[in-house]
Each structure stands twice: as C-alpha cells, then as structure tokens.
Amino acid sequence: MINKRFFEAVCLAGLLGAGCSSSQKATAPKVSSLGEAYKKDFLIGTALNNAHILERDSLANQLIKQQFTAATPENIMKAEVLHTGWEKYNFEMADKIVAYGQKNNIKINAHTLIWHSQLPFFIRGIKSADSIKAYFENHITTVASRYDGKVYSWDVVNEALNEDGTMRNSVFLKNLGPGYIVEAFRLAQKAAPNTQLYYNDYNIEAPKKRAGALEIVKKIQAAGVKIDGVGIQGHWHLGTVPYKDIEESIEAFGKLGVQVMFTELDISVLPNPLRGNTADVSARADENSANRGNPYVKGLPDSIQLALAKDYEKLFRLFLKHKDKVTRITFWGVTDGGSWLNDFPVRGRTNYPLLFDRKYQPKPAFYSVYNLKK
Ligand code: G3I
Numbered sequence: 071m072i073n074k075r076f077f078e079a080v081c082l083a084g085l086l087g088a089g090c091s092s093s094q095k096a097t098a099p100k101v102s103s104l105g106e107a108y109k110k111d112f113l114i115g116t117a118l119n120n121a122h123i124l125e126r127d128s129l130a131n132q133l134i135k136q137q138f139t140a141a142t143p144e145n146i147m148k149a150e151v152l153h154t155g156w157e158k159y160n161f162e163m164a165d166k167i168v169a170y171g172q173k174n175n176i177k178i179n180a181h182t183l184i185w186h187s188q189l190p191f192f193i194r195g196i197k198s199a200d201s202i203k204a205y206f207e208n209h210i211t212t213v214a215s216r217y218d219g220k221v222y223s224w225d226v227v228n229e230a231l232n233e234d235g236t237m238r239n240s241v242f243l244k245n246l247g248p249g250y251i252v253e254a255f256r257l258a259q260k261a262a263p264n265t266q267l268y269y270n271d272y273n274i275e276a277p278k279k280r281a282g283a284l285e286i287v288k289k290i291q292a293a294g295v296k297i298d299g300v301g302i303q304g305h306w307h308l309g310t311v312p313y314k315d316i317e318e319s320i321e322a323f324g325k326l327g328v329q330v331m332f333t334e335l336d337i338s339v340l341p342n343p344l345r346g347n348t349a350d351v352s353a354r355a356d357e358n359s360a361n362r363g364n365p366y367v368k369g370l371p372d373s374i375q376l377a378l379a380k381d382y383e384k385l386f387r388l389f390l391k392h393k394d395k396v397t398r399i400t401f402w403g404v405t406d407g408g409s410w411l412n413d414f415p416v417r418g419r420t421n422y423p424l425l426f427d428r429k430y431q432p433k434p435a436f437y438s439v440y441n442l443k444k
Pocket of ligand 1 (some may be wrong): 144145148188228272303332349350410437
C-alpha cells in the first residue's frame with residue numbers, strides 16, 4: 071500500500087503518469103537540497119572521485135555543491151595513494167579536496183589512516199615488525215598532522231574486524247599486536263588534536279561484529295584516548311536492509327557516548343552472487359559465472375524504483391528517530407553511474423544504488439528521503 075506522501079514523491083519524480091494530479095506534477099520541492107533540508111538533523115555527505123575534486127564533471131559539481139554538506143574522498147586519501155615511498159608522500163589530490171571543501175563549505179571526512187587494504191606498494195610483503203611499526207607511526211603522524219584543522223574528521227582505523235567480531239588477522243595485528251587500534255587513535259589524537267576521530271567498518275550493525283566494534287570503542291576509552299564516533303558503512307541490498315540491527319546498533323554505540331554515522335551508504339538492487347553481505351574489496355565473483363545477474367542494463371523497472379524508494383524512506387525515518395545520536399549520513403558516490411557497485415562483486419554490471427540517476431536526476435528514492443523533511 072503506497073501512502074500519500076510516498077505517492078506524491080513518485081509523482082514528483084515523474085515516475086507515474088496515471089493518478090498524479092496536475093498540481094502534484096507541477097509542485098517543485100520548496101527546498102531542493104537534501105543537505106539543506108536535513109541541516110538541523112545531521113550532515114548529508116557523498117564520496118568524491120578525481121573528476122569531482124578537479125571539477126571536471128560540471129553536472130556532478132552542481133549536484134555536490136547543492137546537495138551535500140559533507141564529503142569523503144572515495145580513494146585519494148588511502149595510504150597507497152598518499153604514501154609513495156618510505157619518506158615520500160604525494161599530497162596533491164588530498165590538498166585539492168581540502169581546498170574544495172573549504173571553498174564550498176563542505177566538511178571533509180578523511181578516509182582512511184589505517185586499513186589493511188590499499189597499502190602502499192613499498193610496504194606490501196614486508197615481514198619485519200619494526201618496519202611495520204615505523205610505517206604505522208610515520209604514516210599517522212605525517213598525514214594526520216598535515217590536515218589537522220583542515221579536515222573535519224578522520225576514519226582512523228577502517229575494517230579491523232572479522233564477521234564474528236574477532237580482530238582481522240591483518241598486517242597490523244600480526245606485527246603490532248591487538249593494541250594497535252588504541253595506538254592508532256593515540257597517535258592520531260596527538261597529531262590532529264582539532265580533528266574528530268572515528269572507527270569505520272561494514273556490517274558492524276550485525277550483532278556479533280557489533281560486539282567487536284563495541285569492544286574497540288571501550289578499549290580506546292578505557293585507555294583515556296579520544297574516539298568521537300563510529301561509522302557504520304551501510305552497504306546493503308534491496309529488500310534485506312537490516313533495520314532492527316541498525317536501530318539496536320545506534321542505541322548500543324550511543325550508550326558509549328560516541329556519535330553514530332552511516333558513512334558509505336548505498337543499496338544494491340542487483341542479485342548478490344556472494345554468500346552473505348560483504349564490502350570486502352578482495353571478494354570477487356566470476357563475471358562469467360551463471361550467477362552474473364545483470365537484469366537492468368536497459369533501465370530500472372518502476373517496481374524496483376519504488377521498492378528502493380521505500381527502503382530509503384524507512385532508513386531515513388530511523389535515522390531521524392535517532393538524530394540525537396546520528397550525526398552524518400554519507401552516500402558512497404554522487405550518481406548511480408559512478409558507483410563502485412557497478413564493478414563489485416562482479417565487474418561491468420548496471421546498478422542503481424544511490425539517489426541520483428545516470429543523468430544526474432533525482433530518483434523517487436531522493437524524493438522519498440527529501441519529503442520526510444517537507
Ligand atoms: O586509478 C586506477 C586507474 O589508474 C586504473 O586504470 C584502474 C584499473 O583498474 O584502476 C584505478 O583504481 C581503482 C580505484 O578504485 C579508482 O577507481 C582500483 O582499481 C579499485 O580497486 C578502486 O576501488 C575502490 C576500492 O575501495 C578499493 O580502494 C573503490 O573505488 C572504492 O569505492 C572502495 O571503497 C571502499 C572503502 O574505501 C572502504 N569500505 C568499502 C568500500 C567499497 O569497497
């Protein structure tokens with residue numbers, strides 16, 4: 071049963087002809103910016119790629135400035151891009167996103183200091199604990215201090231947990247021991263005292279993995295080190311968004327006194343050829359396998375558009391209900407055409423996970439989120 075508000079949203083998006091009154095079709099939203107509409111509730115963010123940061127995509131540029139109050143570099147502040155040799159760094163693109171944020175009054179969440187994936191080429195394969203320790207300390211100190219007061223926040227540690235809540239057997243755990251997460255935050259706090267510091271991971275709304283993330287927060291706090299928030303990435307699938315787990319997680323993290331953010335939000339509408347939900351970039355499905363599943367190359371059926379809009383509406387109702395704890399919602403990309411989900415876990419599919427379509431137009435899902443604030 072489509073409710074009145076939702077039906078109006080669909081009419082506004084021009085999705086349905088029949089049944090939409092002319093006044094509904096003609097009514098433009100009073101405020102067309104999501105960031106503006108939600109400014110009293112939480113930040114609305116997006117992920118920026120090179121073309122965005124260099125302002126080479128003029129339509130995206132307009133959308134970013136109009137719609138978003140926060141942004142995360144999708145790739146260019148990862149260690150493999152920033153840290154090019156033992157004592158060599160390339161800050162060119164990172165400096166540019168900082169300038170872009172300052173110019174457009176968009177808060178930059180820097181992503182990410184310590185992650186087992188996308189490590190610099192020179193550190194891959196190194197087995198000496200001393201070398202890993204030297205890299206770890208130099209990287210955090212050099213990068214975090216350069217951007218202190220210039221970026222709003224850092225994802226200090228990214229994806230340190232397994233699905234069962236135990237610690238991932240990463241290069242950092244193996245060489246530095248389980249205390250490395252507290253140490254990363256300690257170093258980040260020292261290097262960037264004016265920057266918010268977060269732990270970021272996918273699936274930490276799920277009970278077992280959530281328990282692991284709660285432990286991380288408690289350990290950092292018990293050591294007297296600062297942690298300001300937790301980022302639940304939010305890479306979900308249409309029809310299986312785990313609302314109950316999400317709400318329980320907001321409450322559980324909130325009880326520890328840290329902010330809760332949804333930092334990489336997208337909802338895949340395509341069949342998932344992998345077992346379970348993962349955002350682990352090393353997971354890949356064979357593109358020639360029978361499971362390839364790429365049903366919407368020519369466009370998304372109305373029924374799926376509506377289901378996506380409903381999932382987004384339900385999610386944002388939940389975020390609004392907990393706006394005392396939720397401080398940012400960041401979509402992982404600007405438009406469907408640029409989403410990483412066109413190439414994950416199978417390369418070359420056509421996915422529709424965001425609020426803006428391949429022509430940079432708002433989808434029904436945009437209006438279902440926007441209209442909650444009308
Ligand atoms: O820039 C090179 C280009 O020069 C080269 O020609 C091309 C060939 O494949 O690759 C380009 O690099 C790609 C890069 O994205 C920029 O497009 C890498 O191969 C590709 O692996 C990389 O993927 C990114 C992935 O993280 C790994 O860093 C995705 O864009 C990015 O969306 C994804 O983001 C992660 C978050 O950081 C952490 N959470 C999960 C999330 C999704 O995996």
